[in-house]
Amino acid sequence: MMGRADVSGKWLLGEAPEEWVRWMLADPTLEVEEFLTAEFRHVLRHSDVLLRVRDAQGPFLLLVELQLHYDPEMPRRMQAYAALAEEKYRLSVYPLVLYLLSPAPGVSLPDCYHSEFRGLVAHRDFRVVKAWELEARVVVEQGPLALVPLVPLMRGADEDVVRAGVRALWERGAGEEMEVVLALFASFIMSAERVRQIVRWEMAVLRESPWYQEIVQEGLQQGRQEGLQEGVQKGLVEAVLHLLRTRFDLSGSAVESLAMQLQKVSEAEVLRQLLVVAASTESMDEFQASLERAAGIITPAE
Known part of the structure; x- marks a missing residue:
């Protein structure tokens, strides 16, 4: 057995x-x-x-x-x-x-x-x-269930394929976590609003996802271990930077500027929220606005 x-x-x-x-x-x-x-x-x-x-x-x-x-x-x-x-x-x-x-x-x-x-x-x-290099539609129709959350990253992935992937997860009784992971990767090719219309997006479930934890863990490994909280903060900053580099092909100077702004955010919970924004944002301008609000760089008009 x-x-x-x-x-x-x-x-x-x-x-x-x-x-x-x-x-x-x-x-x-x-x-x-x-x-x-x-x-x-x-x-x-x-x-x-x-x-x-x-x-x-x-x-x-x-x-x-x-x-x-x-x-x-x-x-x-x-x-x-x-x-x-x-x-x-x-x-x-x-x-x-x-x-x-x-x-x-x-x-x-x-x-x-x-x-x-x-x-x-x-x-x-x-x-x-x-x-x-895997064919998204082939995986949805013939592939193993565990690969379905990855279809947004595959060749030929579009909104129809993502919808088919969600249906496959529902029909085959997959857990909510798989659906949330599919949503995370779907945000790479679709707007966050469209993703939310197709897939449930629960932050609490996302945080428990091995994929989310893997992204954060890679960032943690980059941070210096100068105390637990400091390590978490540095790791989350690196995770956000890694995700944005991957999605938007940022230049070295752009990454450096973002890093300086992210370091002004001291609360780990806020950085975790920014990590989700980095995965779902439609543009760098949209992420920049969220970052500036979180870091207090822009003071709202009274």
Whole structure:
């Protein structure tokens, strides 16, 4: 019997992990035997998953890493994770990285680790899946449920596809969290007002989302740990900047100016609200207005 999944891994693969694994590896015979993520938690990030899977030749390990954007350390990390998993479980490893957001123009995503040192060679391939190269309508109609919240990031995504994705989540009994995550990514291609007309948008649910937490966590890792509250504030500022850079391709000077304004916001709750605005705003002017109000840069006329 398949082992119990941890919360983040279960959410990533959905209630039917075999559906996800079979679709992603294009093999309808695969069987998921056990989630091993909890046993490997001291190594993996909270958004990564390690599974023991069985095919016609026997058991193997499937290592899945979810990545928001390009990370130059990915090859080294996948090599390390796979080697540790092989050592612990004595099974072959199939490493897979799912990228959500496309990199800057001209940046290629490596699909292997390669090192040569004093005549010795180390090499490991890993599978790279790019969300923006998946066909949105195909995923809605034929893909695993756990990928449906990502359809706004996929090729051919438009309002009709987003509506179809929402219907698919309703019809298949998905939780509210998946719908909110779909709304978050839908705001990248539609106005916030249109998104709210199609999808429920609950801030309380969004805050519990692993995707929201991943964005915030990436920002936290950038901040200096000079006290808990200061770290949270710095992390949220970095998360807002990261999201705006991704959505609006901001210049270095624009990012620097925004950072100076965001640093004037001392309350973590206000920064969390600005993070949601950064995800849903239609333009930088609209975000700037929200930021100025939050930071008290503009004093309302009396």
